[in-house]
Amino acid sequence: MIRAIPFSYTLRNLWTRRLTTLLTAGGMALVVFVFAAVQMLDTGLRQSLIATGQPDNVHVTRRGAGAEISSIVERAQAAVVETQPEIAIGAGGLGLVSKEVVVLITLPKRDSGVATNVTARGVGTAGFALRPQLRVLEGRAFQPGASEVMIGASIARRFDGAAVGSQLRFGGREWQVVGHFEAKGSAYDSEVWADAEQLQQAFRRNAWSSVVARLVDPALLPALKARLEGDPRLTLDVKSEREFFEEQSKALSNFISYLGLTLSVIFSVGAMIGAAITMYAAVATRTAEIGTLRALGFRRSSILAGFLLEAVLLGLVGGICGVALASLMQFIQISTLNWQSFSELAFSFTLTPRIVATSLLFAVLMGLVGGFLPAVRAARLGIVDALRAA
Amino acid sequence: MPQSELAVSIHHLVKSYHRGGQVVPVLSDITLDIAAGEFVALMGPSGSGKSTLLNLIAGIDRPDSGELRVCGTDIMALNEAELADWRAGHVGFIFQFYNLMPVLTAFENVELPLLLTGLGARDRRERVGVALNMVGLSDRVDHYPSELSGGQQQRVAIARAIITDPEILVADEPTGDLDRVSAEDILGLMERMNQELGKTIIMVTHDPHAAQRARLLKHLDKGVLVD
Ligand SMILES: Nc1ncnc2c1ncn2[C@@H]1O[C@H](COP(=O)(O)OP(=O)(O)OP(=O)(O)O)[C@@H](O)[C@H]1O
Ligand SMILES: [Mg+2]
Numbered sequence: 001m002i003r004a005i006p007f008s009y010t011l012r013n014l015w016t017r018r019l020t021t022l023l024t025a026g027g028m029a030l031v032v033f034v035f036a037a038v039q040m041l042d043t044g045l046r047q048s049l050i051a052t053g054q055p056d057n058v059h060v061t062r063r064g065a066g067a068e069i070s071s072i073v074e075r076a077q078a079a080v081v082e083t084q085p086e087i088a089i090g091a092g093g094l095g096l097v098s099k100e101v102v103v104l105i106t107l108p109k110r111d112s113g114v115a116t117n118v119t120a121r122g123v124g125t126a127g128f129a130l131r132p133q134l135r136v137l138e139g140r141a142f143q144p145g146a147s148e149v150m151i152g153a154s155i156a157r158r159f160d161g162a163a164v165g166s167q168l169r170f171g172g173r174e175w176q177v178v179g180h181f182e183a184k185g186s187a188y189d190s191e192v193w194a195d196a197e198q199l200q201q202a203f204r205r206n207a208w209s210s211v212v213a214r215l216v217d218p219a220l221l222p223a224l225k226a227r228l229e230g231d232p233r234l235t236l237d238v239k240s241e242r243e244f245f246e247e248q249s250k251a252l253s254n255f256i257s258y259l260g261l262t263l264s265v266i267f268s269v270g271a272m273i274g275a276a277i278t279m280y281a282a283v284a285t286r287t288a289e290i291g292t293l294r295a296l297g298f299r300r301s302s303i304l305a306g307f308l309l310e311a312v313l314l315g316l317v318g319g320i321c322g323v324a325l326a327s328l329m330q331f332i333q334i335s336t337l338n339w340q341s342f343s344e345l346a347f348s349f350t351l352t353p354r355i356v357a358t359s360l361l362f363a364v365l366m367g368l369v370g371g372f373l374p375a376v377r378a379a380r381l382g383i384v385d386a387l388r389a390a
Numbered sequence: 391m392p393q394s395e396l397a398v399s400i401h402h403l404v405k406s407y408h409r410g411g412q413v414v415p416v417l418s419d420i421t422l423d424i425a426a427g428e429f430v431a432l433m434g435p436s437g438s439g440k441s442t443l444l445n446l447i448a449g450i451d452r453p454d455s456g457e458l459r460v461c462g463t464d465i466m467a468l469n470e471a472e473l474a475d476w477r478a479g480h481v482g483f484i485f486q487f488y489n490l491m492p493v494l495t496a497f498e499n500v501e502l503p504l505l506l507t508g509l510g511a512r513d514r515r516e517r518v519g520v521a522l523n524m525v526g527l528s529d530r531v532d533h534y535p536s537e538l539s540g541g542q543q544q545r546v547a548i549a550r551a552i553i554t555d556p557e558i559l560v561a562d563e564p565t566g567d568l569d570r571v572s573a574e575d576i577l578g579l580m581e582r583m584n585q586e587l588g589k590t591i592i593m594v595t596h597d598p599h600a601a602q603r604a605r606l607l608k609h610l611d612k613g614v615l616v617d
Contacts, residue, residue: 003506012493292489295450296550297478297506299471383450387485 003299005306013282014313024278025318028366031267032322036359037329038260040349042253047350049249052133052186053241056088056218060211060228063235067248068102069119073208077234081211084228086220088213090129096214098124101200103209105170105192107159118155120170120192122199130212131183139164139179144195147202149175152189153182168192171202187248212241268366271318275370279311283378290378291386304379311371312364319363326359327351396459397558397590398424398447403456405442416442417613420456424606426557429584429591431604438610440594441562447592448560449477461557478506482551482589484561484580488543490535490550496522497531500549507554521549525579541572548579552587559583561593565600577603 014021060081065071073081081087082097090096101122106115125144128134142148149168156162161177168175175194183189200206215221218240225238239247283290290303329349405417416439424430432440445451446458449465458466461480468476483489490499500521504514522528525545535543544564551559561580565573577600583589584605595601609616 006494006498006502006505008498009491009493016493288487288489289491292483292485292491293502294474295448295477295483296503297474299474384445387450387489 003297003302005293005298005302007309010306010310010313013286014310014317017282020278020281021314021317024274025314025321027274028268028271028315028318028363029321029325031264031271031366032319032359032363033325034267035260035264035362036323036326036351036355037349038256038263039355039358040326040329040351042256042260043352043355044348044350045256046246046249046253048348049186050242050245052184052188053243053245054130054132054214055240055242056215057130057241058213058215058221058224059239059241059244060213061209061237061239063229063237065237068100068210069104071102071209073099073211073236075207077236078208078211080231080234081213081228081236084213084224086215086217086224088216090126090214094126096126096129098127098130098212099196099208100124100127100212101196101203101205101209103171103199103203103205107155107161107168107170107192110158110160113160116159118159118192119187119190120149120194120199121188122194122196124196126214127193127196127212130214131188133184133186134188135182137180137182139177141181142178142193142195145198146195147173147175147198148178148194150179150181150193151177152191152193153180154190155192156180171199173202186245264362268362272366272370275311275314275367276374278314279307279371279374280377282310283307283374286378287381287386287389290381291383291389294381294383295387300379303381304375307375307378308368308371311367311375313367314371315363315365315367316360318366319360322363323351323356323359395426396423397426397428397461398422398592399457399459400447401457403443403446403458404454405439405446405451406454415613417446417453420613420615422608422615424590424592426590427584427588428606429581429604430593430606430608431601432592432594432608432610433596433598433601434610434616436596439613440610443610444560444562444592444594447558448481448483449473475506478503479554480556480558482554482556482559484544484547484551484559484564486563486566488535488540488547488567490543490546492535495532495534496527496538496546496549499535499546500553503550503554517553518549521553522546524552525549539572540568541575544568544572544576545579548576548583552583552589557590559589559591561591563594563596565595565597573597573600 060073061068061071062073078099082095088096103120104117105120107118109116128141137153142150151162161168164177164179166177168177221240228234228236228238293303330351332349400420400422403417403420406413406415420443434440446453447460463476465473465476497518500518501514504517522531525548527542527545530538530542565576568576580591581603584591593604601607
C-alpha cells in the first residue's frame with residue numbers, strides 16, 4: 001500500500017506560497033536557461049557545420065590520422081582508391097576524385113601583424129565539382145599548373161596581402177592571389193586553395209594527404225568502406241563527408257559543452273541553495289503539520305517523500321520556465337568565429353527533444369539535491385516536539 | 391477486570407526528558423487501567439505531565455520503563471513504522487488547536503487518515519460524508535479551515551479522529567481554545583462518540599466544566615496519579 005501524502009497537499013502548498021515558489025523556481029529557471037541554451041548553441045553549430053558536407057562525398061585519410069594535416073596517403077594507395085567501382089564518373093570520363101595535399105603555411109594577421117598558421121589545400125581538377133557549396137566571390141579560380149591561389153572568405157578578411165592581385169610567399173615561392181571564395185561557413189572558408197601538383201612540388205611532398213571522391217550513390221558507402229578499410233595493404237580510413245566534418249567540429253563542440261556544463265554546475269549551486277532555503281522555511285512553518293501527519297500514522301518515509309516531491313516540483317517549474325525561455329532563442333540567428341578554423345559561422349540555437357529532456361532532468365536534480373537536507377530534517381522531527389511547534 | 395476489556399493498561403510507567411545532560415523526571419511510576427468504552431478526564435496543574443502521559447498512551451512518545459498496553463497491544467515492543475501503522479488503526483487525535491491542514495478542505499482533512507487504509511476513493515467519499523454529517527458539517531464539505539470557526543474546525547478534527555473507526559480517542563485540551571458555547575458543543579459531540587459509538591476517550595483538560603462531562607476523573611500532580 002502506498003502511504004503517500006496526498007499530491008494536492010504538496011501542490012497547494014507550493015501554490016499557497018506562490019511568490020516564494022516563483023522566485024525560487026525563477027533562480028533555477030535561469031540556470032536551466034543557460035544549461036539548455038549552451039546545448040542548443042552546440043547543436044546549432046554542429047548542425048550548420050555538418051550541413052555543409054555532401055551526403056555522397058567520401059574522405060579517405062590514413063587510418064588513425066585524426067586530421068588531414070597529419071595524414072599521408074601514398075600515391076599507390078590513392079591509385080587503388082581512384083579505381084573503385086563505387087566512384088562516380090564526371091565530365092570527360094574521369095572519376096570524380098580529388099587527390100589533395102594539406103599543409104600549414106604562415107600568414108601575417110592584418111590587425112596585429114602576428115604570423116598565424118593557415119591551412120593550405122592543394123586540390124585536383126575535380127576538387128571544385130566535389131564542393132558545390134563553394135562559390136567564387138571575387139576574381140576567378142586558379143589555373144591548373146600555375147602558381148596561383150584562391151583564398152577563403154574569412155581568411156581574406158583577416159590576413160594581409162590576401163587581396164586579389166597581390167602576391168603571397170610560402171613554400172619557397174611567390175603565389176598570385178587570383179580569387180576569393182566562400183563555402184557556407186564550412187572549414188574551407190578559412191583555407192587557401194591551390195593546384196595540388198603545384199603545392200606538392202613546392203613542399204616537396206610525394207604523397208597525398210587525403211583523397212576526396214563522389215559516390216555513384218551514398219548507399220554504396222558501407223561497401224566501399226568495408227573493402228578499403230579491410231584491405232591490409234591500404235591502412236586507410238573511409239568516411240562520409242558529414243562524418244568527416246562532424247569529427248572536425250568535435251573540438252569546438254566539446255569546448256562549448258564543457259564550458260556550458262561548468263557554468264551550469266557553478267550557477268546551479270546558487271539555485272540549489274535557494275531551493276534549500278525555501279524548503280527549510282517550508283519545513284519550519286509546517287512543523288506542526290508534519291507532527292500531525294506523523295501522529296495520524298504517516299511514516300517518516302512518507303514525510304521525506306512528500307517534501308522531496310515538493311522540491312522536485314519546484315525544480316520542474318523552474319525547468320519548464322527555463323526551457324520555455326531557451327526556446328525563444330531559436331528565433332535568434334547568430335554569426336560567430338569558428339575557433340578551430342577561424343571562419344565565420346552562421347548558425348541558430350537549435351532545440352531538440354533531447355535537450356528538453358536533459359534540461360528538465362537537470363532541473364529535477366537541482367530540486368532533489370536542494371530539497372534533500374530539508375526533507376531529511378522534516379522526516380527526522382520528533383512527533384511530540386513537532387506538535388509543540390503549533 | 392479481564393485484559394480484553396481494558397483499553398489501556400499501564401504498570402509502573404516512568405518517563406523523563408533529557409535536557410542538556412540533565413534528566414528531568416516527568417512521570418514517575420504511573421499505574422493505571424482504563425476500561426474499554428470509558429470517558430476519562432485527566433486533570434492537574436500545568437507541567438504535571440498530563441500531555442506526556444496522553445502522548446505515551448497514543449503512541450507518539452516512548453516511555454523509559456514500565457508496561458504499556460493499549461487496545462491489547464504492547465506498543466513498547468513496536469518499531470517506529472509498526473507504531474505508525476498501529477496509530478493509524480487504533481487512535482484518533484483531537485488537538486487543542488485542531489491541527490487541520492490549512493491547504494486541504496474539510497472533506498480532504500477528514501479523508502487524510504483513510505489514505506492509510508486500503509479503501510477505494512468511492513468508499514472513502516461515502517465514509518467522509520457520513521462523518522461530516524455526524525458532526526453537523528455537511529454544508530461545509532468544501533470549506534478550508536480558514537473559512538471555518540474554531541468550533542467548526544474542532545468538529546472537522548473530531549470527524550477526522552473517528553473516520554478510521556479507532557477504539558481510542560485522545561484529546562489534549564480539546565476546548566482550550568474555544569468559547570463557552572463552542573466548548574459545550576464539542577463536549578456534547580465527544581459524549582456522543584463515547585455513548586453512541588462506544589469510543590474510549592481520554593481527555594486532558596484544565597476546565598472543571600469539561601471534566602464533569604467525563605465519567606471518570608484522574609488527577610496528576612508532579613508526575614504522580616493522586617487519586
Ligand atoms: N521535550 C521536552 N524536553 C524537556 N522537558 C519536557 C519536554 N516535554 C515536556 N517537558 C517537561 O515535562 C513536564 C510535563 O510536561 P507536559 O507537557 O506533560 O505537562 P502538562 O501537564 O501537559 O502541562 P500543561 O497543562 O501546561 O499542558 C514539564 O515540566 C515540561 O517542562
Ligand atoms: Mg499539556
